[in-house]
Amino acid sequence: MKILISNDDGIHAPGLTALAEAASEFGEVTVVAPHRERSTAGHSLTLHKPLRIFDLGSNRFSTSGTPADCIYLGVRHILKEKPDLILSGINAGANLGTDVHYSGTVAAAREAALMNIRSYAFSLVGDRLAQHPLELSDYRNTRSAVIEVIKRTLDITFPKHTLLNINIPQAQGSPEIRVCRQGIRFYENHIEPKEDPRGRPYYWLGGRYEGFEPNDLSDCHAVEQGFVSVVPLTIDSTHSPFYDQLSTVFQPG
Numbered sequence: 001m002k003i004l005i006s007n008d009d010g011i012h013a014p015g016l017t018a019l020a021e022a023a024s025e026f027g028e029v030t031v032v033a034p035h036r037e038r039s040t041a042g043h044s045l046t047l048h049k050p051l052r053i054f055d056l057g058s059n060r061f062s063t064s065g066t067p068a069d070c071i072y073l074g075v076r077h078i079l080k081e082k083p084d085l086i087l088s089g090i091n092a093g094a095n096l097g098t099d100v101h102y103s104g105t106v107a108a109a110r111e112a113a114l115m116n117i118r119s120y121a122f123s124l125v126g127d128r129l130a131q132h133p134l135e136l137s138d139y140r141n142t143r144s145a146v147i148e149v150i151k152r153t154l155d156i157t158f159p160k161h162t163l164l165n166i167n168i169p170q171a172q173g174s175p176e177i178r179v180c181r182q183g184i185r186f187y188e189n190h191i192e193p194k195e196d197p198r199g200r201p202y203y204w205l206g207g208r209y210e211g212f213e214p215n216d217l218s219d220c221h222a223v224e225q226g227f228v229s230v231v232p233l234t235i236d237s238t239h240s241p242f243y244d245q246l247s248t249v250f251q252p253g
């Protein structure tokens with residue numbers, strides 16, 4: 001099996017190393033990842049400036065682009081054929097609920113889903129700003145969960161344009177896996193105004209995580225209960241009941 005791996009934490013991230021190690025159990029691994037951290041890059045593609053590819057040897061490449069750029073370049077230029085599997089991660093921190101819209105980790109897997117390549121986004125739930133930041137050994141501890149999710153879904157034909165978003169809590173042993181729905185997360189809406197050394201104002205976005213909308217089926221809930229969450233995502237964002245409602249308002253004459 002040919003496997004392409006990327007992430008949004010960059011080529012030097014320990015989570016990428018651990019994911020490549022786990023993936024080597026399934027086949028031949030090629031890594032194409034951003035040369036610097038691109039967390040919260042979302043699904044952006046670089047269309048208006050040049051992209052560079054750096055060949056690091058041993059099937060490892062870094063690019064000056066986003067996670068989605070890496071998949072685009074990895075499939076169409078570096079591999080020159082569709083791999084059997086695309087994996088993204090293992091992200092430093094959760095990609096739960098609505099955060100999938102900001103996540104570069106999920107975007108890399110979504111870019112693969114656009115090409116109808118089987119894809120998985122993996123994240124390790126832990127506080128990256130904590131006193132003890134996540135280390136290679138923390139990511140290596142997720143190996144059995146990563147392998148189990150892939151193994152148990154390998155015989156399933158993914159529906160067109162779908163991907164799996166997996167969040168793994170930091171835990172001893174192998175936590176149980178739960179299939180979940182995408183939850184809704186809340187953050188304190190914080191803007192920190194500051195002044196740069198030349199006296200001009202600048203702003204720092206982002207507040208503390210405040211919790212999630214109560215839903216026992218959500219990935220947010222499952223991870224809080226200590227389970228590995230697996231959410232099947234799709235690309236069509238159309239809201240079906242709203243579509244039906246609007247269709248009655250704008251009926252063709």
Ligand code: MN
Nearest residue numbers: 008009039091
């Ligand atoms: Mn990240």
